[in-house]
Amino acid sequence: MTRxxxxxxxxxxxxxxxxxxxWWRDLAARLAVSIGGVSTILFxxxxxxxxxxxxxxxxxxRLSWSELFFGTRWEPTVSPPTYGAWAxxxxxxxxxxxxxxxxxxxxxxxxxYIGEFATGRRREWLKILVELxxxxxxxxxxxxxxxxxxxxIQSVFGVQIGLNVLNAGLILGLxxxxxxxxxxxxxxxxxxxxxxxxxxxxxxxxxxxxxxVVLPHARPGLSAAVLLGIGRAFGETIAVLMxxxxxxMAPGSVFDSAAxxxxxxxxxxxxxxxxxxxxxxxxxxGLVLFFITFAINLLADRIVRGxxxx
Amino acid sequence: xxxxxxxxPDEVLVHAKEAPPxxxxxxxxxxxxxxxxxxxxxxxxxxGIVTALIGPSGCGKSxxxxxxxxxNERLGYVTTTGTIKVLGEDIYGEQASRIxxxxxxxxxxxxxxxxxxxxxxxxxFGHRLHATRHSSRADEDGMVEQALREVLLWxxxxxxxxxxATGLSLEEQQKLCIARLLPTKPTVLLxxxxxxxxxxxxxxxxEDLIWDLRGHYSILIVTHNMAQARRASDECVFMLxxxxxxxxxxxxxxxxxxxxxxxxxIEGRFG
Ligand SMILES: Nc1ncnc2c1ncn2[C@@H]1O[C@H](COP(=O)(O)OP(=O)(O)OP(=O)(O)O)[C@@H](O)[C@H]1O
Ligand SMILES: [Mg+2]
Numbered sequence: 362m363t364r365x366x367x368x369x370x371x372x373x374x375x376x377x378x379x380x381x382x383x384w385w386r387d388l389a390a391r392l393a394v395s396i397g398g399v400s401t402i403l404f405x406x407x408x409x410x411x412x413x414x415x416x417x418x419x420x421x422x423r424l425s426w427s428e429l430f431f432g433t434r435w436e437p438t439v440s441p442p443t444y445g446a447w448a449x450x451x452x453x454x455x456x457x458x459x460x461x462x463x464x465x466x467x468x469x470x471x472x473x474y475i476g477e478f479a480t481g482r483r484r485e486w487l488k489i490l491v492e493l494x495x496x497x498x499x500x501x502x503x504x505x506x507x508x509x510x511x512x513x514i515q516s517v518f519g520v521q522i523g524l525n526v527l528n529a530g531l532i533l534g535l536x537x538x539x540x541x542x543x544x545x546x547x548x549x550x551x552x553x554x555x556x557x558x559x560x561x562x563x564x565x566x567x568x569x570x571x572x573x574v575v576l577p578h579a580r581p582g583l584s585a586a587v588l589l590g591i592g593r594a595f596g597e598t599i600a601v602l603m604x605x606x607x608x609x610m611a612p613g614s615v616f617d618s619a620a621x622x623x624x625x626x627x628x629x630x631x632x633x634x635x636x637x638x639x640x641x642x643x644x645x646x647g648l649v650l651f652f653i654t655f656a657i658n659l660l661a662d663r664i665v666r667g668x669x670x671x
Numbered sequence: 672x673x674x675x676x677x678x679x680p681d682e683v684l685v686h687a688k689e690a691p692p693x694x695x696x697x698x699x700x701x702x703x704x705x706x707x708x709x710x711x712x713x714x715x716x717x718x719g720i721v722t723a724l725i726g727p728s729g730c731g732k733s734x735x736x737x738x739x740x741x742x743n744e745r746l747g748y749v750t751t752t753g754t755i756k757v758l759g760e761d762i763y764g765e766q767a768s769r770i771x772x773x774x775x776x777x778x779x780x781x782x783x784x785x786x787x788x789x790x791x792x793x794x795x796f797g798h799r800l801h802a803t804r805h806s807s808r809a810d811e812d813g814m815v816e817q818a819l820r821e822v823l824l825w826x827x828x829x830x831x832x833x834x835x836a837t838g839l840s841l842e843e844q845q846k847l848c849i850a851r852l853l854p855t856k857p858t859v860l861l862x863x864x865x866x867x868x869x870x871x872x873x874x875x876x877x878e879d880l881i882w883d884l885r886g887h888y889s890i891l892i893v894t895h896n897m898a899q900a901r902r903a904s905d906e907c908v909f910m911l912x913x914x915x916x917x918x919x920x921x922x923x924x925x926x927x928x929x930x931x932x933x934x935x936x937i938e939g940r941f942g
Binding site: 480555556557558559560561562563564565566569573574577578 | 740742745747770771772773774777778780782784785786787796797800801848851852855
């Protein structure tokens, strides 16, 4: 692009002060992006403030935190009411643990296959399929739990009730596996190919390359994948409400029905009168969930970052 | 080409004459997918000496080198015909396992590529893959020391064998990459422009090392650097467009090349 030469000092000054279309577009784009960025933070703070404010009055004046965490009776509607969430905490822990026992091997095997063995078209197709799996709505998973796994568990294990920790754990594991597969595969992909080549040139088989070089080097990314999978399983509500049998008792085995924090909130919030103690107690549970998920995500982030720095 | 060769062997090593050739390539053709990168390559590399592989960019030097330990097969789309024999054994034969081939034919890459493990574990990596039984800690220590001494690295790293190898300088990394080939007792070492990522000082240190290893191993080294080929090799192979054009003693090739293309290349008229 040529510019007309500026002959006098005046016109140069005018030229320098000129704001062309690109300058305005840049300004607009910068503004839009910053608004987007800032609003994310605003949303999180606002949600936190909302949840906090809904339960604050009760939590401050009447709630016993030790009863909340360790009390075994959750009876908000009898008098006097008790607010012990231990059964739900235990239920959540059991179901999440079973979910990870299912999801970790499944997703890691899938990631290793997609990342290290599949090539070309097959690899692309598999990745698309995994993403499709991640997009299945959770209510569909809930129906699968009710209609498919429920009778299956009853007949395979000969138990009365098929809606239990095992069922919900299986469902949650399958639900968390796709995102974990994607994340684990990203972690494998981040291992430089020169490491694989070096090991192969020394005479390592494909499998030796994977377990001696690739997996150890990808460990932080893989841990992050597991943590985010736990976060995913933790926060899931409707599917687990349908598959777990929703029983407010701490489970003693995988064949017991159980309830989770999320499912309890979803099931009871509609019945609780707004601003009643029961209503506020449910928001306190929400706050607990919020903090746990937040901590898990923070930890995952730390692990990945810590590695990158070293 | 003003700099005189630093050291020139007056006599070819004695046993080089009797030993079977280190590598014998016969009618080797290689395709990347549909693209043919090597055409009817016939080549005999003598034992116990350093042979330099020279030629312009893209002529197939790396391809030929990588065929010699079958690392090319990592790419799923490579087809090879013809034979390559190492010490008389066909490495593409039906009996040959590429895992074993790689234990006997070591490879050093252009960019130093130590594994993200400790220095010690790097040196022992190949050995541990191939060892048929568990070696004692003392055996391993001995192996590590011997390999690192051979590449003149022992005194510099003996106090930090547990440190990550990726923290070493590039020169040390490249030496380590040579050292880790040695515990499996290879017969041939392949080196693909091993100095091109190094500064001049490190280059000359690694060159010296390669020259020291001569006689113990048969070395085939790709280089872009004419001065390096001239001062640090016994024989020279000139390649062009996937074919071997000329193969002779280094001195002879640089003083009186037989082919017009060779002299054009040596004098810097192309490539
Ligand atoms: N992985 C590959 N896939 C497809 N073609 C390749 C591949 N590697 C090399 N080639 C082609 O094969 C030919 C020979 O390549 P090669 O790397 O062997 O050359 P070279 O002599 O080592 O070159 P340089 O001096 O640049 O390293 C080139 O034309 C190159 O484009
Ligand atoms: Mg090359």
